[in-house]
Amino acid sequence: MSQPRAIIPGATYLLTRRVLRRHFLLRPDSAITRLVIYSLAVSAQRYGILVHAFCVMSTHIHLVATDTRGELPRFLQRFHRIVALGAKILRAWEGPIWDHEATSVVHLSTRDALVEKIAYTLANPAIAGLVEHAHEWPGAKVLVRELGCGTLRARRPEIYFNPKNPEWTEEATVPITLPPMIADSDAERFRREVTTQLDLHEKQARATLKRQGLSFLGPARASKISPYKRATTVEPIRGINPTFAVGRGRIDARNNAIAAMNAFRIAYRKSLEQWRTGARNTIFPIGTWWMRVFHGVSVHNGELAEA
Template identity: 65%
Template sequence: MSQPREIAPGATYLITRRVLRRHLLFRPDAVITQLLVYTLAVSTRRYGIEVHAFCAMSSHLHIVVTDTNGVLPRFLQFFHRIVALGTKVLRRWEGPVWDHEATSVVRLLTRAAVVEKIAYVLANPVAAGLVRHAHEWPGAKVHVSELGNGVLRAARPTAYLDPKNPQWPEEVTLSLALPPVIEQDGAEDFGREVTAELQRQEAQAHARIQQEGLRFLGADRASKISPYERAKTFESLRDRNPTFAVGHDQGDTWRIAAAAVRAFRASYRAALHRWCAGVRSAVFPAGTWWMRMFHGASVSHVVRTM
């Protein structure tokens, strides 16, 4: 049984979803970039999700978003389904598109965590040894200069989506928003902080690749590689699936956040035990989503703070 997850309106997350067996189905060419940007724009508008950063790697997607309305599972279900169906048509792919592991959803609790994870998303093509600098990546992405003010645009893909269906407009735009924690604390230094962290992560990747005697693949070759190949670089088994991040040097913040997660899970399980025993008056903790949406369970209105 998977751990219960708190879904809190206004929470900011780093979301990662991987392609089955690390196939390169999202190879950065024009048709897949169009599909990903278009689908992301339609899906976020449908569910009121704010996008802060985005990078489509050949074998996985990274997005940093804020779930304004507390409907993240609905958004992920819709977005991932349309991406998968569109990809199957574009790539003439039989079988599943997504990895069988659950989507990684990491809640970003501090400004430091937001800065570090956004830089991580932007630096991903560099860390993977594909391009020397983040801005060289040819796939769907957000540039550091676009944070909080950029706009992504895409026309409706000709594959899969029905032009007669009003939910698929001919063209869409996606305005990039500042994360709430940045808006609250001031945005003046945000771009500089992300840029500095991005440069640090790029330099770290350069040093590692040089030490290992490797070379960057380059944008041109990355765009032309077969989408049916699989990533060959070593990747350790994903035995950790973090729930939240607080960033480096945040004092007791991690300990407090971990205690809050444990308290939510304990409260949830106690309520679930009563529910399974037939007590339909059991009250689940604030942030409970599945039991509220699909079983009509009562949920506390007392919101915990991490």
């Protein structure tokens, strides 16, 4: 049984979803780029999701976003479902698109964590040895200069989306906003901090490939690789599934995050045990989502959000 996760309105996350068996089904061609951006835009608009950073790799998607209404599970379900159904058509693919592992959801609770994870998201094509500079990646992405002021825009794909359904608008857009933790007056400094981390990732990627006697794949070759092939590089076994990030060296913030997580889990388990005995008036802790949505339990302060 998985641990309960608090879903709190206003929380910012790094979200990662991987393709089944590391197939290149999200290869960066125009059709996939259009599908993913359109799906993200309509899903984010429906569930009040603010998009801060985004990068679609051939084998996975990274998204940094804020869940303004505490509906993250609904958003993820819809976004990933639309992308999967569209990709199955575009790739003539039978069976699931996504890996059997659940979406990685990492709460970013400090400014340092935001800088580190947004830089990591944007630098992913370089880190993977695909392009020397992240901005060269031909797939859907956000650039540093777009943080807080850019827009992702896509026309409705010809496949899957019924043009007669008013839900599927002819064009969908989603602004690239600053995380709520970052004030508009601090935007330039924030972008500089992300740039510094991004440059470091790119430098380390160049050094790694040079040491291995390899070169970057390049944007042209990355766009033409067969979507039915699989990544062959060795990927570390994912033994740890983090639920939060506070930034390197932030010991006090890490301890506070652990204490808050444990307090929620203890309170949730206690409430769940009481509810299972028939005490339907049990109050669940703030952050409870599943039990509130599917069983109508009461939550402290009346509202919201555990996946």
